[in-house]
Amino acid sequence: MDDNAIIDLYFQRDELAIAETDRKYGTFCHHIAMNILRIREDAQECVNDTWHAAWNKIPPVFPKSLRAFLGRITRNLSISRYRAGHAKKRYAGMEVLLSELEDCIPGSDQVELVIERQELSRVISGWLDSLSPGDCALFIRRYWYGDAVKSLALEYGCTPSQMAQRMLRLRRSLKNVLEREEASL
Amino acid sequence: MNREELYDGITDIREDLIDKTEKHIRQKRRRRRKTWMAVTAAALTLVILAGTFFSPLPMAPEGRNGYAVAEAAYPQMAPYPDEASYYNKMTDDFDDEAFSQDYDAWVTDRRERLDMAKACDADLEPFFTESARQFLSGFDGENRVYSPLNVYLALGMLAELTDGDSRQQILDALGEENLKSLRAQASALWNASYYDDNATVSILASSLWLNENISFVPSTMDTLAKTYYASSYQGEMGSQDFNKALADWLNQQTGGLLEEQASGIQLTQETVLALATTICFQAKWRNSFLESETAPDIFHGNKADTTCDFLHASRVQEYYWGEHFSAISLPMENEGNMYILLPDEGISAEELLNDPQAMAFLLSGGQWDNQKSLTVNISLPKFDVVSDLDLVSGLQNLGILDVFDPDLSDFSPMTRDQKGIYVSQAKHAARVQIDEEGCTAAAYTVMAMSGGGSMSAHEEIDFVADRPFLFVITGPEGLPLFAGIVNQPG
Numbered sequence: 001m002d003d004n005a006i007i008d009l010y011f012q013r014d015e016l017a018i019a020e021t022d023r024k025y026g027t028f029c030h031h032i033a034m035n036i037l038r039i040r041e042d043a044q045e046c047v048n049d050t051w052h053a054a055w056n057k058i059p060p061v062f063p064k065s066l067r068a069f070l071g072r073i074t075r076n077l078s079i080s081r082y083r084a085g086h087a088k089k090r091y092a093g094m095e096v097l098l099s100e101l102e103d104c105i106p107g108s109d110q111v112e113l114v115i116e117r118q119e120l121s122r123v124i125s126g127w128l129d130s131l132s133p134g135d136c137a138l139f140i141r142r143y144w145y146g147d148a149v150k151s152l153a154l155e156y157g158c159t160p161s162q163m164a165q166r167m168l169r170l171r172r173s174l175k176n177v178l179e180r181e182e183a184s185l
Numbered sequence: 186m187n188r189e190e191l192y193d194g195i196t197d198i199r200e201d202l203i204d205k206t207e208k209h210i211r212q213k214r215r216r217r218r219k220t221w222m223a224v225t226a227a228a229l230t231l232v233i234l235a236g237t238f239f240s241p242l243p244m245a246p247e248g249r250n251g252y253a254v255a256e257a258a259y260p261q262m263a264p265y266p267d268e269a270s271y272y273n274k275m276t277d278d279f280d281d282e283a284f285s286q287d288y289d290a291w292v293t294d295r296r297e298r299l300d301m302a303k304a305c306d307a308d309l310e311p312f313f314t315e316s317a318r319q320f321l322s323g324f325d326g327e328n329r330v331y332s333p334l335n336v337y338l339a340l341g342m343l344a345e346l347t348d349g350d351s352r353q354q355i356l357d358a359l360g361e362e363n364l365k366s367l368r369a370q371a372s373a374l375w376n377a378s379y380y381d382d383n384a385t386v387s388i389l390a391s392s393l394w395l396n397e398n399i400s401f402v403p404s405t406m407d408t409l410a411k412t413y414y415a416s417s418y419q420g421e422m423g424s425q426d427f428n429k430a431l432a433d434w435l436n437q438q439t440g441g442l443l444e445e446q447a448s449g450i451q452l453t454q455e456t457v458l459a460l461a462t463t464i465c466f467q468a469k470w471r472n473s474f475l476e477s478e479t480a481p482d483i484f485h486g487n488k489a490d491t492t493c494d495f496l497h498a499s500r501v502q503e504y505y506w507g508e509h510f511s512a513i514s515l516p517m518e519n520e521g522n523m524y525i526l527l528p529d530e531g532i533s534a535e536e537l538l539n540d541p542q543a544m545a546f547l548l549s550g551g552q553w554d555n556q557k558s559l560t561v562n563i564s565l566p567k568f569d570v571v572s573d574l575d576l577v578s579g580l581q582n583l584g585i586l587d588v589f590d591p592d593l594s595d596f597s598p599m600t601r602d603q604k605g606i607y608v609s610q611a612k613h614a615a616r617v618q619i620d621e622e623g624c625t626a627a628a629y630t631v632m633a634m635s636g637g638g639s640m641s642a643h644e645e646i647d648f649v650a651d652r653p654f655l656f657v658i659t660g661p662e663g664l665p666l667f668a669g670i671v672n673q674p675g
Binding site: 002121 | 203206293473501
């Protein structure tokens with residue numbers, strides 16, 4: 001079933017919408033949740049919560065990209081679990097991702113005060129546009145999908161350390177952009 | 186700004202960037218799929234029913250088509266769209282709408298086929314467990330591989346040709362109540378396992394080889410054609426040409442992987458009917474192994490140590506364990522899996538065949554209580570295992586007795602011309618190869634460390650398959666397509 005037909009089901013409040021969403025995007029969302037949380041039961045709960053959240057948001061929201069819409073909810077729910085705080089170290093995938101993202105944070109405290117989430121996303125999106133299609137996809141797969149460096153290395157036919165170096169270059173590039181943004185503000 | 190806020194910022198990047206990434210992934214996988222040709226697995230089963238001698242009539246047809254009574258029309262599947270063909274060569278624009286439409290058609294078609302398997306509630310576990318014990322054990326350190334699905338379908342066809350106790354014994358062995366439930370099950374299994382969509386090859390085929398001097402019950406032949414997609418060929422039993430036609434058919438359906446075994450099959454003049462079922466399977470790993478990481482190492486076989494090439498990889502993935510084994514899965518792009526089951530030290534691979542927990546794991550589809558996500562350092566030998574089995578004693582041990590006894594057998598649904606028809610041969614050959622790019626049937630991985638409940642994802646574990654192990658290859662819905670024991674990587 002194509003995405004518009006699924007979204008129509010949500011608008012008609014037809015519960016088949018959830019079954020069809022699970023059928024088409026269950027693997028995708030579970031993949032993201034597993035990459036981040038690394039605990040099967042929690043990942044599955046997170047995916048179920050994603051369907052519940054989608055049911056509550058559509059309507060009125062009409063997602064332009066159902067895939068991105070659902071993946072975004074899964075990511076938000078994943079970090080909510082992490083932020084719940086009682087077992088942060090339990091979620092190994094999130095710990096590793098966040099520790100890598102620390103490389104991108106500008107040195108000054110000013111940015112902390114001025115760049116809001118929406119603006120930050122706009123800046124990051126613009127930076128991604130400036131990358132080659134391969135680098136753009138690689139960054140998104142690592143930091144949006146949460147794909148492991150080792151599995152990306154296998155897929156791209158390089159060693160894990162070569163892939164880690166490529167990721168480091170990308171993080172440094174993003175850091176430079178965020179620092180320039182800070183300077184412009 | 187802190188790291189969690191940066192995570193949030195990345196979460197909300199523009200949606201079209203996610204869609205572009207998804208296309209990039211599909212395109213990349215498509216390119217890899219096109220260049221990969223190495224993965225293959227095949228199995229064939231032949232059951233020959235022999236009766237009385239008949240004088241052959243002169244006949245010299247050219248090729249198999251000269252013998253064809255009816256050839257099965259296999260299901261048409263929506264093809265996996267070739268992404269390269271959606272690019273405009275002049276402008277390099279990608280026709281996203283057309284691609285999405287074709288991709289959705291492929292997904293829908295695939296889902297419908299999987300639903301057919303889900304709709305069928307039959308339990309394959311008893312047959313799989315018992316047949317694995319019969320066909321994989323007791324071979325003194327030789328490699329063994331068989332296809333549970335292939336044998337199941339051959340027995341299903343045999344049940345259609347029999348009646349009375351002959352049929353009931355087959356139904357009991359397959360765990361089916363009656364012929365109606367068997368047909369529903371066989372049809373569901375067939376449709377759930379058959380793929381030929383440019384992305385996955387899992388081709389099942391069946392055929393009947395009929396003695397030209399005998400008349401067969403048309404309704405039974407029709408049922409076999411409809412339920413099992415069986416083609417029918419009729420000719421001079423025992424003739425060189427008819428035997429060659431059968432061997433050609435087997436080689437065609439199994440991609441030539443079992444040529445040596447197929448060449449040994451001879452129908453005699455006494456043969457009334459032969460039925461053959463085949464499966465040919467090809468899939469690639471979702472995460473391939475790096476060729477540069479492959480290196481020779483020692484495999485400690487039951488009889489001797491040998492040196493062979495080992496695949497190596499280090500991945501965060503599920504690791505499973507039981508009381509006497511540890512296991513990993515190697516996912517394939519067709520959503521199927523190869524599970525590799527390594528017995529604990531002091532336990533043989535063959536002993537695991539009698540371990541209910543190990544057998545339950547092989548059919549669990551990864552839904553297993555004892556599992557953890559860990560960094561697994563995989564070391565797995567490349568292998569090519571072939572076996573050629575005589576099924577008769579194993580089938581008799583499964584309780585299928587009467588069809589082998591001309592005084593007790595009942596083949597009345599097949600033909601009313603003759604009495605005293607019995608099964609004179611039942612052979613099964615299978616082969617599985619794995620390499621860096623993919624597998625078809627089995628991969629085996631041995632784990633050097635035993636599992637425990639307190640491991641965390643930060644921990645690493647070595648899974649070194651340097652001694653005999655079990656494997657099973659499952660289709661997208663966890664159906665056991667192939668199972669085997671690797672005692673020597675081949």
